[in-house]
Amino acid sequence: xxxxxxxxxxxxxxxxxxxxxxxxxxxxxxxxxxxxxxxxxxxxxxxxxxxxxxxxxxxxxxxxxxxxxxxxxxxxxxxxxxxxxxxxxxxxxxxxxxxxxxxxxxxxxxxxxxxxxxxxxxxxxxxxxxxxxxxxxxxxxxxxxx
Numbered sequence: 001x002x003x004x005x006x007x008x009x010x011x012x013x014x015x016x017x018x019x020x021x022x023x024x025x026x027x028x029x030x031x032x033x034x035x036x037x038x039x040x041x042x043x044x045x046x047x048x049x050x051x052x053x054x055x056x057x058x059x060x061x062x063x064x065x066x067x068x069x070x071x072x073x074x075x076x077x078x079x080x081x082x083x084x085x086x087x088x089x090x091x092x093x094x095x096x097x098x099x100x101x102x103x104x105x106x107x108x109x110x111x112x113x114x115x116x117x118x119x120x121x122x123x124x125x126x127x128x129x130x131x132x133x134x135x136x137x138x139x140x141x142x143x144x145x146x
Contacts, residue, residue, distance in 0.1 A: 017064050019075040021090055023097050027117055030072040036120075036142050037113040038067070039074045041102045045081045049126040050108040060131030067135075070142065078107070112141055 020026040023039065030037045040058075042050040057063055067073060076094040079086065086094065101119065102109045111122040121141045127134055 017068055017073070019073045021075060021077075022093060023074050023076075023117075026072045026074045027113070027115070031115055033072070035070055035072050036115075036138075037074060037117075038071045038138065039076065039097065039101060039111045039113055041076045041078070041098065041107060041109040043079065043107045044077050045079045045084050047107045053108050053110075053126045057127070057129075057131045057134050062131040062135055066139070071138070076102075112138060 020029070023037075026037050042054070044050060044054070076097040077086070078094060098105070101111055106124050108126060109122065109124055112120045114120050129137065
């Protein structure tokens with residue numbers, strides 16, 4: 001029972017992290033809230049490194065708590081399974097994001113964006129970092145913004 005009481009706040013906190021799917025809206029939101037955009041390209045139902053990155057970094061309490069205060073998260077997902085099929089509108093948005101930021105089709109690809117949408121830092125594949133180290137790397141890049 002004590003484990004459940006310990007995990008309950010964590011589970012509630014996790015549900016507060018929201019991944020946007022519209023980059024333009026996310027950039028506007030980040031600008032209004034003085035946050036930075038983190039854009040992640042994933043293949044949620046076929047890309048093993050994407051699945052591991054979500055599990056080991058994005059769902060980790062260190063990332064969750066820090067990102068909620070400092071980032072606007074955007075996910076451009078490219079699922080292959082029929083059951084995970086996106087709407088035509090979302091597919092078009094994701095393809096536009098890929099055309100601008102991921103022309104070579106790397107999965108996962110994660111990019112930290114400046115307020116104007118330019119790439120500040122990017123990671124190809126799953127970073128060989130713990131969640132805390134990944135947060136620290138993002139934090140350092142944000143603190144050096146012009």
